[in-house]
Amino acid sequence: MTETAARVGWAAPRALAALWLLATYGQLWLFGDAHAVRHQRALLLVFLFVGTLALAVPKVGATFGRLVLAAPRWAFVGFVAALATFASYVLQRGVQNGQVVALDSCVYLLQARALSHFSFGVPLPEPHLGFGGRFLFEGPDGRLFGVFPPGFPLFLVPFVWLGKPMLAAPALAFAMTCAQWLLARRVTGDELAARGSLLLTLPSFARALQTSDLLSHAFVATLACLALALVLRPTTRPATWPAAVAGLLVGWAFSARLLDGLVLFVVALAPLVFAWWRGRAPLRLALVFALSTAPFVGLLAASQRAATGSYATPTQSEYFRKSDWPPTCHRLGFGRDVGCAVEHPAEKGRFGPDGYGLDDAHRVVRERAEIFGIDLFGFGLLAWFGVSLPLRRRSPKYAYALGLVVAMTFAYGLFYYGNAPGFGARHLFSVAPVLWILTARGLVAWRARDPALRERVRGGLLLAALGVGAIGQVERWRKNLYELDGYQALRGDMRARATASGVEAGIIATADEYHYLATFDPVADGPKRLFVYEDYSGFVELRRAHPGLGVYDFRGPSVVPRELPPVPPGLRLELELAWPSFVEPRRLATRKVDTMRTVKLPASGQSALVIFVSEPGAELSLPFWVTEPGALRLTMKGITVQNGGEYELAIDGRPFGTWHGYSLRPGLAETEPSAPVELTKGRHVFSARCVGKSEHSRGYLAGFDVLVGEPPVAAPVVPSAP
Numbered sequence: 001m002t003e004t005a006a007r008v009g010w011a012a013p014r015a016l017a018a019l020w021l022l023a024t025y026g027q028l029w030l031f032g033d034a035h036a037v038r039h040q041r042a043l044l045l046v047f048l049f050v051g052t053l054a055l056a057v058p059k060v061g062a063t064f065g066r067l068v069l070a071a072p073r074w075a076f077v078g079f080v081a082a083l084a085t086f087a088s089y090v091l092q093r094g095v096q097n098g099q100v101v102a103l104d105s106c107v108y109l110l111q112a113r114a115l116s117h118f119s120f121g122v123p124l125p126e127p128h129l130g131f132g133g134r135f136l137f138e139g140p141d142g143r144l145f146g147v148f149p150p151g152f153p154l155f156l157v158p159f160v161w162l163g164k165p166m167l168a169a170p171a172l173a174f175a176m177t178c179a180q181w182l183l184a185r186r187v188t189g190d191e192l193a194a195r196g197s198l199l200l201t202l203p204s205f206a207r208a209l210q211t212s213d214l215l216s217h218a219f220v221a222t223l224a225c226l227a228l229a230l231v232l233r234p235t236t237r238p239a240t241w242p243a244a245v246a247g248l249l250v251g252w253a254f255s256a257r258l259l260d261g262l263v264l265f266v267v268a269l270a271p272l273v274f275a276w277w278r279g280r281a282p283l284r285l286a287l288v289f290a291l292s293t294a295p296f297v298g299l300l301a302a303s304q305r306a307a308t309g310s311y312a313t314p315t316q317s318e319y320f321r322k323s324d325w326p327p328t329c330h331r332l333g334f335g336r337d338v339g340c341a342v343e344h345p346a347e348k349g350r351f352g353p354d355g356y357g358l359d360d361a362h363r364v365v366r367e368r369a370e371i372f373g374i375d376l377f378g379f380g381l382l383a384w385f386g387v388s389l390p391l392r393r394r395s396p397k398y399a400y401a402l403g404l405v406v407a408m409t410f411a412y413g414l415f416y417y418g419n420a421p422g423f424g425a426r427h428l429f430s431v432a433p434v435l436w437i438l439t440a441r442g443l444v445a446w447r448a449r450d451p452a453l454r455e456r457v458r459g460g461l462l463l464a465a466l467g468v469g470a471i472g473q474v475e476r477w478r479k480n481l482y483e484l485d486g487y488q489a490l491r492g493d494m495r496a497r498a499t500a501s502g503v504e505a506g507i508i509a510t511a512d513e514y515h516y517l518a519t520f521d522p523v524a525d526g527p528k529r530l531f532v533y534e535d536y537s538g539f540v541e542l543r544r545a546h547p548g549l550g551v552y553d554f555r556g557p558s559v560v561p562r563e564l565p566p567v568p569p570g571l572r573l574e575l576e577l578a579w580p581s582f583v584e585p586r587r588l589a590t591r592k593v594d595t596m597r598t599v600k601l602p603a604s605g606q607s608a609l610v611i612f613v614s615e616p617g618a619e620l621s622l623p624f625w626v627t628e629p630g631a632l633r634l635t636m637k638g639i640t641v642q643n644g645g646e647y648e649l650a651i652d653g654r655p656f657g658t659w660h661g662y663s664l665r666p667g668l669a670e671t672e673p674s675a676p677v678e679l680t681k682g683r684h685v686f687s688a689r690c691v692g693k694s695e696h697s698r699g700y701l702a703g704f705d706v707l708v709g710e711p712p713v714a715a716p717v718v719p720s721a722p
Helices: 003-023 034-056 058-070 073-093 103-116 151-162 165-188 191-201 205-210 217-231 240-254 258-277 283-292 294-308 315-323 345-349 358-377 380-392 396-414 426-443 451-488 494-500 522-528 540-545
Strands: 136-138 144-146 506-510 529-533 551-555 558-561 571-574 584-586 589-594 607-613 619-626 630-640 646-651 654-660 667-670 677-679 682-692 702-710
Touching: 003 358, 003 380, 003 396, 034 058, 034 380, 034 451, 058 191, 058 451, 073 165, 073 191, 073 205, 103 144, 103 151, 136 315, 151 165, 151 217, 151 240, 151 294, 165 191, 165 217, 165 396, 165 426, 191 358, 191 426, 191 451, 205 217, 205 358, 205 426, 205 451, 217 240, 217 258, 217 396, 217 426, 240 258, 240 283, 240 294, 258 283, 258 396, 283 294, 294 315, 315 584, 358 380, 358 396, 358 426, 358 451, 380 396, 380 426, 380 451, 396 426, 426 451, 494 506, 494 529, 494 551, 494 558, 522 529, 540 571, 540 619, 571 619, 607 630, 630 646, 630 654, 682 702
Parallel strands: 506 529, 506 551
Antiparallel strands: 136 144, 551 558, 571 702, 584 619, 589 607, 607 702, 619 682, 630 667, 630 677, 630 702, 646 654, 646 682
């Protein structure tokens, strides 16, 4: 190794370690939540006590280390992987009630069902408005598309074909453990560190939940471990196949999580380029690696083309254009337009008038990384051992592994949204195995001339870390299991329970805003069995389009019929059902609002579609379906407010009335019935264009509730005179 390379190999680890510690854990003891600080300080005392006890009693540390190394390698890894799989399976079958948890998971499963039928989108029965939801949008072909890239749904497809999609999660728990083991051997070269890194994962609630719910973070973590283990193979006899397989894995990761995959691509490519620069491997390995990502990059482009009409337009951008404000609010980087006023108003409010800047990014990075340490270890400062190891030891491999953690942490500083209840710092979980590996190596990397003392210190510190980690995770397990049980208790397999209740045809509704998406599969169920979200207005148009279907409620262990009055003739369009999947906003912003919570007014369906940012000339349009053709007199009902505007209402571009949205106090209002409008059977487009405001109004807002169409009342027949 040249003198320059030696200096780099020593300076780079130090710089990365210092950067991580100063930007994340450096402020843990000075700022932050008081309860969290007290909890972590208490765990520090526990760690010092257990560590001192293990070191003071000679046999404790040494015996523990020998026990960890006693079993054959394959038996140890298999046993830990089986424990991890069992914990994930028990969590899933227990408080998760055998179902997914997060909205993301519901949409992933919906996308997997579409791919299982060899399509990127889900075909919709008419009328489409009964099947929209968050993170979904209508594509150019009328199908329903999920917001997420296709890589992780593709992984779920075989499990969907088997009819057991939830088995994908425990299978991933097993695979991630084995992949972490392979990478640990490459990075540490120490058997106790490699095995210890697997033991550190077992108490973690974050590991259990990330591998019991259907989320992509653990999937990318598994691919990352396998790819890095391949590119870190010894280069004395360079081979093409490891580079090709690593490229495929990184490409798959990119098609599952774009930012994670991009960072992983750069980090995984670096050793191959460095080996070529040092004359240890041919350049073709780096080229093979880069080219091998092409199949999954192509898959991503194809999915974007199907969903948005363009190979280069991400599905996320199309969804944000319809649902969020401003439409660029989720872009990576800084500025006043970063931060979503619809989905994350509180977080956006923290940025101040200058918008998302470097100070906010530093706060987000620090908060996320501090929670990440607690997610993985219970006692966040355990990560100090892994991160600070390069300050004590010279090792390019440690610098490389730590580089991935640092790169991912700061890359996500460009994404403003922080941690999630229950799931913690989920954005960083794709590098969780790397941090477990680094920490285990840091715990056992102590040198001593006396071999007995060295083994006692190594085993003692690892035992202390496991003990304090298990204690630190107790609160997370208790709190999160209680919360999980609260909102998973009423969830269940809607399709299986409908079949068990003898319901082979019907409209089956759930009050769970997300969970119907995990069951929704119109290809498999056909138009005879429709799983939908409860719209609280009687499913009038859905029942009108499917008159032979009864309505059933999904309640706990059974599916029960609901008695509803007959559907009257005409049209009843609940506009809030279009948000966000089917709305088409132009220069304005919309959202679905619970009117009782906001303005204390009862609306049809308990909600209304609100335009909360607008200007003259701005326009909103959305599709609707007519089942029974004929002439209808149209009336718009909605909410008026002090800052309401005036909107020209039209069907298929033909005006039928004007909405006057101003009133001194919030109130219910409706337009005068229009002249009869002839509507043919099929799809039509409703639009509302802002044409100004009252001189008394302070803005251009609007609250549209329901568009009602009624047949004209026939004039009475007057009998002729005799």
